[in-house]
Amino acid sequence: MNNPSDLKNLARATAAPRCNFYLADGRRCGSPALRNGRLCRIHVNKLTEAMARRRRIAIPNVAAARTIQVGINQVMRYLWEEQPSVDQCGKILYGIQLASSSLDKPKLK
DSSP states (O other), X not given: OOSHHHHHHHHHHHXXXXXXXXXXXXXXXXXXXXXXXXXXXXXXXHHHHHXXXXXXXXXXXXXXXXHHHHHHHXXXXXXXXXXXXXXXXXXXXXXXXXXXXXXXXXXXX
């Protein structure tokens, strides 16, 4: 650390903008934010993964039988990939059951 350029780099690193993510205990992350960004690499990745997960398990419009099938496929994928609790599974499947039971039944001639 005797080199003046090392001190200059250390001062620049210390002055770098910090991640704006707040942890569960109320503290800020403290890692350096990405250039021209507000979050560090870890929290950008976590946010991107969470958004992708939400898109995969988006709740379809339950007004039509076709979208009920789409919803069932999404739930099966969610159950396989995310392995939620039994309580969460029950709530999801109960919602699909209610939606499918409220559909107009085709009339037989």
